[in-house]
Amino acid sequence: MIRVEVYLTHFLIKDELVLKDKNAVIIDVLRSTTSILTALVKGAKEVIPTDSVTQAVKIAKGSGNSLLCGERNGKLIEGFHLGNSPFDFTEEKIKGKSLICSTSNGTIATTKAKLAKSCALASFNNIDAVVEYVLNLNEDVTFVASGKLNNFCLEDAVLIGVILKSLLKQKEFLINDPERACITLAEGTVFDNKGVLSEAKVFDLLQSVEHGRYLIECGFANDIDYCSRLNIYKEIPIFYKGSIKLKEQIDSELAIKKKMKKINLKDKT
Numbered sequence: 001m002i003r004v005e006v007y008l009t010h011f012l013i014k015d016e017l018v019l020k021d022k023n024a025v026i027i028d029v030l031r032s033t034t035s036i037l038t039a040l041v042k043g044a045k046e047v048i049p050t051d052s053v054t055q056a057v058k059i060a061k062g063s064g065n066s067l068l069c070g071e072r073n074g075k076l077i078e079g080f081h082l083g084n085s086p087f088d089f090t091e092e093k094i095k096g097k098s099l100i101c102s103t104s105n106g107t108i109a110t111t112k113a114k115l116a117k118s119c120a121l122a123s124f125n126n127i128d129a130v131v132e133y134v135l136n137l138n139e140d141v142t143f144v145a146s147g148k149l150n151n152f153c154l155e156d157a158v159l160i161g162v163i164l165k166s167l168l169k170q171k172e173f174l175i176n177d178p179e180r181a182c183i184t185l186a187e188g189t190v191f192d193n194k195g196v197l198s199e200a201k202v203f204d205l206l207q208s209v210e211h212g213r214y215l216i217e218c219g220f221a222n223d224i225d226y227c228s229r230l231n232i233y234k235e236i237p238i239f240y241k242g243s244i245k246l247k248e249q250i251d252s253e254l255a256i257k258k259k260m261k262k263i264n265l266k267d268k269t
Helices: 033-043 053-063 105-110 124-137 154-170 175-188 198-206 210-217 221-227 247-268
Strands: 004-007 023-027 046-049 067-070 098-102 119-122 139-143 237-240 245-247
Touching: 004 154, 023 105, 023 124, 023 154, 033 046, 033 098, 033 105, 033 119, 033 124, 033 237, 033 245, 046 105, 046 119, 053 067, 053 098, 119 124, 124 154, 139 154, 154 175, 154 198, 154 210, 198 210, 198 221, 210 221, 237 247, 245 247
Parallel strands: 004 139, 023 119, 023 139, 046 098, 067 098
Antiparallel strands: 046 245, 119 237, 237 245
16 A cells, blocks of 8 residues: 655654655745745746755856845845745746745755655645645655744644645555644644635634744735635646756656657667
């Protein structure tokens, strides 16, 4: 039976070998995985996640047509071009550019999947696409909740629970206590009395959790509303060979490379 496992904070993953050769799904509802999805849909060439400000700056020095993006404690990093709000990533600012990103939790969690077999990013904005992606994998999958500053975050666990609940309606998976806990949390917070996922309840949750309250205090109330929207995108960000791109873009690039390889082999013969 296919197994699902959950890490309730990226702090539990001590090094990248933990996720080596696994199918990973990274979640940082507020706000990294939501904002990265938005940036790619709005036309960014790629997002390069880093685990520190120093690494981001170093990469930026060696790359052209790029922007430094990220936050510390929810706020724009001094000297960076953009922060971590989904509203920062407008088409006119980012289209065709590489975004080199460092956030307090989400990009750190993502870089820990550098040796994973596959790595997708999930948010409330693309739940259905992620569910379909996991079903199509038809293999064991590991969900990583980014958390906040190495601690548990309710909103990340709830999103995992929502995804697992949808998966289990369509297929049998082997789950254990962390996975059951996520489902229980989701059922008790974001589903209505008819068992239907409620966008209004997701919004209520996000504005009530610790990090949501903090973001509101920092002036990012609109981000809470945006991050609570259900399935506004059908795309999936994929972390592959050091950068994050939309799955369709990666599939297209790999298909072209495969085609060119066949052409080169024919020319040699």
